[in-house]
Amino acid sequence: MNSESALREKLATVTRIFAMQGMIGLFGHVSAFDSVTRRVFMSPGMAGDKATTRPADLLVLDLQGKLLDGDGQVPVEWPIHTAIHGARSDALAVAHLHSPYATLFAIAKREFRPVTLQGALFLDGVPVYSEPQLVKTTSEAQRLSGLIGGRRAALLRGHGIVVLGKDIEEMLFASLILEDDTRKAMQAATLGKLGFISPEECRAFATEADWERRAHRAWNYFTRLEARWDRQPATGAGSLA
Numbered sequence: 001m002n003s004e005s006a007l008r009e010k011l012a013t014v015t016r017i018f019a020m021q022g023m024i025g026l027f028g029h030v031s032a033f034d035s036v037t038r039r040v041f042m043s044p045g046m047a048g049d050k051a052t053t054r055p056a057d058l059l060v061l062d063l064q065g066k067l068l069d070g071d072g073q074v075p076v077e078w079p080i081h082t083a084i085h086g087a088r089s090d091a092l093a094v095a096h097l098h099s100p101y102a103t104l105f106a107i108a109k110r111e112f113r114p115v116t117l118q119g120a121l122f123l124d125g126v127p128v129y130s131e132p133q134l135v136k137t138t139s140e141a142q143r144l145s146g147l148i149g150g151r152r153a154a155l156l157r158g159h160g161i162v163v164l165g166k167d168i169e170e171m172l173f174a175s176l177i178l179e180d181d182t183r184k185a186m187q188a189a190t191l192g193k194l195g196f197i198s199p200e201e202c203r204a205f206a207t208e209a210d211w212e213r214r215a216h217r218a219w220n221y222f223t224r225l226e227a228r229w230d231r232q233p234a235t236g237a238g239s240l241a
């Protein structure tokens, strides 16, 4: 991937963007894997104000979860990240979020079906991890990673979501789409029957969509928004999740 300082800068930035979007709350965390040094960079766990995360705040772990650098609190669910980074060479960035609308789908055990064109990114589906427990052990995390298989995300029942990407930009983009699509589905459901984007329609859109370019455009847009963010949640309230 990039040099360590560039990777730290990007991971801190995406942590702040998730805070700005109200998607990471108190207990979410994100990670990026340096495939050369085999080290995992991770945002600190609870208690930290994600909106002010800086590159020096990040933790560095090995794939066994040993803390190599950093003095913040290691998230109790660190195995989610190490299991997925260890299992998939195309998952260099992982987010564990409690983003509000996607989490409601996880609570309702609702099968995810795209209702927007961009939802076609999740053409392969989003499985539900059915155990309503924190993912704190390597064996639990490996079960979760196995459930995700080659897909991009999972819903964690009664808990939150896991989203991965080949880089930080793609992980952010996929997380935003999952939250946007679930929000729109819930809001549109109040108007009547949902018009899902069928697998064929998803495939048709996916073949013409340049996901990488879209992800980079989204990155440029959200980094600009974050740079001028005043760090105040719109409502003045924080988020427990």
Ligand SMILES: [Zn+2]
Pocket: 027, 077, 096, 134, 159, 160
């Ligand atoms: Zn969690």
